[in-house]
Amino acid sequence: MGQVGFNAFLxxxxxxxxxxxxxxxxxxxxxxxxxxxxxxxxxxxxxxGPKPWPVVGNILQLGQQKLHVSLANLAKVxxxxxxxxxxxxxxxxxxxxxxxxxxxxxxxxLLSGRKLPKATPxxxxxxNRIAIVWTSECTEEWKFLRxxxxxELFSVKAVESQAMLREKKVGELVEFLRSREGTVINVxxxxxxxxxxxxxxxxxxxDVISYRNEDVAGGLKGLVWKMMELGATPNxxxxxxxxxxxxxxxxxxxxxxxxxxxxxxxxxDIKRRRRRETHVSAALKADFLDVFIANGFEDxxxxxxxxxxxxxxxxxxxxxxxxAMAELLKNKxxxxxxxxxxxxxxxxxxxxxxxxxxxxxxNACLKETLRLHPPAPFLIPRCAAETCKIMGYTVPKSSQVxxxxxxxGRDPSVWEDPLSFKPERFLGTSLDFKGQHxxxxxxxxxxxxxxxxxxxxxxxPLILAALLHSFDWSLxxxxxxxxxxxxxxxxxxxxxxxxxxxxxxxx
Numbered sequence: 001m002g003q004v005g006f007n008a009f010l011x012x013x014x015x016x017x018x019x020x021x022x023x024x025x026x027x028x029x030x031x032x033x034x035x036x037x038x039x040x041x042x043x044x045x046x047x048x049g050p051k052p053w054p055v056v057g058n059i060l061q062l063g064q065q066k067l068h069v070s071l072a073n074l075a076k077v078x079x080x081x082x083x084x085x086x087x088x089x090x091x092x093x094x095x096x097x098x099x100x101x102x103x104x105x106x107x108x109x110l111l112s113g114r115k116l117p118k119a120t121p122x123x124x125x126x127x128n129r130i131a132i133v134w135t136s137e138c139t140e141e142w143k144f145l146r147x148x149x150x151x152e153l154f155s156v157k158a159v160e161s162q163a164m165l166r167e168k169k170v171g172e173l174v175e176f177l178r179s180r181e182g183t184v185i186n187v188x189x190x191x192x193x194x195x196x197x198x199x200x201x202x203x204x205x206x207d208v209i210s211y212r213n214e215d216v217a218g219g220l221k222g223l224v225w226k227m228m229e230l231g232a233t234p235n236x237x238x239x240x241x242x243x244x245x246x247x248x249x250x251x252x253x254x255x256x257x258x259x260x261x262x263x264x265x266x267x268x269d270i271k272r273r274r275r276r277e278t279h280v281s282a283a284l285k286a287d288f289l290d291v292f293i294a295n296g297f298e299d300x301x302x303x304x305x306x307x308x309x310x311x312x313x314x315x316x317x318x319x320x321x322x323x324a325m326a327e328l329l330k331n332k333x334x335x336x337x338x339x340x341x342x343x344x345x346x347x348x349x350x351x352x353x354x355x356x357x358x359x360x361x362x363n364a365c366l367k368e369t370l371r372l373h374p375p376a377p378f379l380i381p382r383c384a385a386e387t388c389k390i391m392g393y394t395v396p397k398s399s400q401v402x403x404x405x406x407x408x409g410r411d412p413s414v415w416e417d418p419l420s421f422k423p424e425r426f427l428g429t430s431l432d433f434k435g436q437h438x439x440x441x442x443x444x445x446x447x448x449x450x451x452x453x454x455x456x457x458x459x460x461p462l463i464l465a466a467l468l469h470s471f472d473w474s475l476x477x478x479x480x481x482x483x484x485x486x487x488x489x490x491x492x493x494x495x496x497x498x499x500x501x502x503x504x505x506x507x
Contacts, residue, residue: 071404075407095407104438118247188495201287204269225315328468362464381402
């Protein structure tokens with residue numbers, strides 16, 4: 001009987017099964033060799049953190065929570081600067097203002113690189129030539145592109161010259177909402193259309209989406225979120241770069257599809273503009289597409305720059321307004337005070353951009369929203385160009401470095417009653433979100449700070465003020481705002497898990 005059982009076992013080891021077992025064994029040995037040869041497997045004065053397991057490192061110890069929550073919890077155990085090994089890759093995470101300041105200020109030069117996600121559909125050497133956000137190094141071309149955007153799009157003069165356009169588009173948002181009075185509105189989609197069309201006119205002088213075409217609006221917004229989600233999806237190719245070319249989860253293929261769908265939004269504009277004139281004098285430029293063409297940019301470069309500007313510009317503004325509306329609805333006293341300020345200070349409708357500076361409480365509400373709901377919980381991850389020290393610990397060359405601004409914004413050692421929405425905490429203080437105060441860093445700091453802050457600082461309060469000044473808002477089916485679901489979902493940015501659906505009533 002024993003011999004029969006042994007023969008049955010041998011029969012199981014048919015060639016296909018035996019081959020599979022052999023391949024699995026070889027893969028395990030391959031990963032073990034990578035682990036042993038990894039410089040991070042050797043003892044160094046790394047920041048503290050949970051003990052890594054062989055081969056997988058700390059991947060399994062992150063658990064099922066959203067990543068920003070999981071890393072915040074690990075910081076409570078191991079301290080404000082921790083290190084993790086995800087596969088063969090070392091990741092350092094800062095979760096306090098002091099740790100953030102050492103990364104963004106003290107070691108800004110050495111920690112201003114990027115480790116590009118393997119899902120990115122372009123190789124690093126290409127992005128170093130055509131990108132602003134996703135460059136692996138701060139090259140001369142990167143400096144030129146940032147300076148160009150800062151001068152032509154985000155300078156004080158440029159932002160002020162765009163005020164009438166923003167006011168016009170926000171006025172169109174108000175008119176659309178008036179036409180839908182008494183019906184359920186997806187707040188994020190309506191705001192997304194507004195912001196996308198503002199950028200569309202700045203980039204290539206036309207509206208891109210109609211409020212009436214909800215399928216297109218929802219489709220483009222969904223496309224932006226899909227890219228954010230894919231970019232933040234745990235990817236075995238990032239953990240084990242040796243297998244990146246295999247694209248084992250298909251994330252690079254999916255991201256490439258999304259990116260080229262997005263390119264299609266404006267590719268015809270580029271072709272038409274090139275046919276219209278082979279050369280545009282910089283002095284005669286009408287929009288940002290003219291600026292790009294006048295500087296001799298090829299289509300690939302224009303496509304990618306538009307992608308970065310649209311994705312960053314639309315997503316962060318849309319999320320911030322949606323979260324602000326949700327927090328104000330949930331906190332009646334804050335809503336009452338914000339609306340009273342608008343009634344007292346703003347005598348006319350429509351609201352002008354110049355009115356925004358007269359609304360200290362509304363601006364405090366936005367700062368409080370950005371504290372609790374920073375658009376990108378880890379900013380955009382940095383990479384160590386050279387080995388350096390943070391808080392006395394060694395950060396080896398090529399380590400990925402994250403700043404968990406979500407955790408900093410909810411740290412009880414930094415903020416009193418941190419989980420409560422209290423805009424009053426920002427009244428009478430100089431605390432702002434422009435990169436100099438490390439307890440509030442929704443847009444980053446240092447040389448990698450978001451260049452669009454001057455525009456966001458005008459645009460976001462204008463949209464929020466218009467929504468509050470023009471309408472009274474309620475939840476469908478007379479739901480109690482106190483029970484509003486405030487859960488988020490994780491991507492490169494963090495949006496509401498359940499979209500904010502509201503009913504506007506004209507004031």
